[in-house]
Amino acid sequence: MNAVLLSGLLGVVMMFASFLFKTKAPVRMLAILGILLLLVVNILESKGVRLFHLNTTGFLSFSSYALFFNSIAIACTLVYFLISSKDMQKAGNHYAEYFALIFFILTGIFLVTSFTNLLMLFLGIEIISIPLYILTGAAKKDLKSNEAALKYLLMGAFSTGIMLLGIAFIYGATGTFEIANMNIAGLAKSNLLTAGMLLLLFSMCFKVSVAPFHFWTPDVYDGAPTVFTSFMATVVKVGIFAGFLHLFYSGFETVAVQWKLWLAILAALTLFVGNITAVFQQSVKRMLAYSSIAQAGFMLFALVALNETGHEGLLLYAIAYSLATIGIFGVIAKMTDYSFDGFNGLATHQPLVALCVTIFMLSLAGIPLSAGFLAKFYMLKAVIQSGDYLWLVIFGVLMAAVSAYYYFRVIQAMYFKQGPNHFSGISSFEKYVLVGICILIVFTGLFPNVIFSWLYF
């Protein structure tokens, strides 16, 4: 509860910050301090210290898993602020407002990770979506950004409608919005419930860009200002994923037979479409958009498995994927050429940056000693433990091998090819942040115990 209220509050504070401060630097400092404060209060709450005593029974319940997930989301946002907050100035004129919107999005994520009521889920998803539409269109003079925002808004509104319809169906079948009171097992044969569940499934799939509901993703990610793509593709995506898992694990687990096969097929399709399309991209930014679709396929494994390992895997995935992607987008935002050729010879011009990008790419490709490997490892382990869908596991690793192809193209371009410098310079602080992310990635890959000991103890 601490974090939900505080982040909403911080959003309002940031809105007024643009009146208070004339220059950009204090705004940035305020945002970073705010996010640090948010992290502290959220960790306090997971240690049992509650700042606000509100009765949220029937609406929200903050399990240790949800709180830990929130901490990850906040920490990733902190990293994101540290690396990208300067580049946000390039996106448009409303600097402070961008931070405000991001804090609102975080509020939505906190609701989505800990709802016990379908209405809260809907609210959370909307609180996440609407600021995202604005951020996508932040570059007002840029046609591509406008197009992306409009597309996103139309498609997003449509999927929200489907979600509402699904919730209404479920309400019709069960007579309640509260997950705990639904007694779904007793209604296993209800067509209304099945239809509602599938509609919810599809609309959630849209939000996390699972194929075949992914068509908006490349355009939106490509069109949006790079700094915001970074946030959208990482924190937002894994946040909604946590809600997705929460919904289907605590809500519809008892009737898993009805939707699990659908989900497995969707996961396979997502892996296939994401990876195969990413292979043919010429722009690194677009490649990352498709790779984020592909990674969503792996995150779906947690839903297919529906066990403890899957939950842990999603946590690791959230850390590994978000950190690496934020890092890469942080670098891309400073590039003048987004194509693979733009990376040619980066190792000669910027050896340290190239090394960091290499580690991010290795992590995304799932090479051992990185967090990305462990995340994939947990996902595979989860599905294997659940016993079914071994074909999905084998298909998944084959697709992971395909993904190595396009991640390594970046490494090849940086190290084995030569080209002019397309990198517009980086401050030494941002370099430290990049190195810090790399250390975090490798550390998580080597000692996941530390992460999980925070979760369990």
Next chain:
Amino acid sequence: MIALLLILVPLVSGLATFLIKKEEQVRTWSLLAAIITFIIAILGVAVYTTNWTFRADWMGLLNSSFSLKGDGMGIMLCLLTALCYPVIFLSTWTTAYKKVNNFFGLMLLAQAGLMGVFLAMDALLFYFFWELALIPVYFICSQWGGEKRIAVTFKFFIYTFIGSLLMLVGILYVYSHTPGHSFDIEAFYKSGLSMKEQTWLFWLFFIAFAVKMPIFPFHTWQPDTYQQSPTAATMVLSALMVKMGVLGLLRWLLPVFPIASYLNGDTISLLAVTGIIYASLIAMRQDDMKRLVAYSSIAHIGLMCAAVFAEDKSALQGTMIQMFSHGINILGMWMVVAIIERKFGTVKISALGGIAQKAPALTFFFVIIAFANIALPLTNAFIGEFLMFKGILGSKVSQNGIWIMAAAGVGIILGAVYTLRMGRKVFFGETNTLTEKGTDIAFHEKALLIIIIGAILIVGIYPQPFLNAVDQTSQSILKNSDVLPMLMKQKH
């Protein structure tokens, strides 16, 4: 402790190498590191023979531990790795590299990975080292290789990466079926999987190992990669990395999936002998010495693979000895090829000739290495191949031992044909304009080749210590992969 040091020394010194700026210092430092590793290995073999076990907690939640142990086979391969590295560094001492610190750093990291693979007794750890050995070599080959290096190395990388990922699925599946969910090798041996499970898991593991060795039809990456890689990397790949695959078969495949190994044994042997004959025939038509050696390596590895699936004690002993010998022989072969390339600027067989007149010492060394390559008596390869043939013929699990042996025998004869043909065309006959100005090799090259020849002859003349060293290992592998009691259990 020895086991840990063998990994730590190359790892730490490799990481340190990246930070050194001066070229001379880089070379000296990495050579020093390689020699220290070698001394540690020798100490481990000679003095601290009981000190090859190390165990530390790591990833406790997953029941995976940092568990290292040197059994006979592991110790021998570590010794081979430790011996090869200084020789490789010295024999390519004068080769110029851009960013020399990165090159040597990656080489040492690859050594750490290799040592880890040979010593790891925990499936997850094994997988980690398996990949750790691959990544540096990938970078070395694509940065410092020949013209077509990027595409060729990438193919190599994707092949092996697919293989390892499939193995990862297999590892996870076995893990979830072990008593008490553990990655420990002993737990893997006790997994008690059904025949059906074993059959498909077997292939997941086998493909990973088959790509690495390589076994026909997974070999297509190999000749290109050997040809395009810088010589030092080719030496590491062919002398050491292919042994990862054979070791995988012996340690992780046969005992973990005994029933499937029993059932698929003949299929694999068929693939292996097909590879032997196929590679030998192609080797006969090669004009490029590097490609010839690459194909000859496929043939030799194929024989080892067939011998592994004979599941016979002398075949396994022969395989292990041959792993060591093949490493030495092919290293010697590459050294000769590298010297020729350095002196004459080409490795085209048709462009060379009559080198013997100008470089008698080089020719002498080449002839001995060639003899070892075709397994003449008194050379090391004879011991290994003899034992392997004996084992294949006397195999209790295969009814077709005689046919496999006959086919492999044809491969050996072909091996003699192409090796001697290469020798005749390159070293003997008349000199031409290119080889006329040739000179003989220098003292340090002689010294290095003498080490190789020494290793060839010692194992060839007095193999008993080596046989003793691998005796225990081969017996325990056979004990774990004895199928008869398990088949009985499955029936009831």
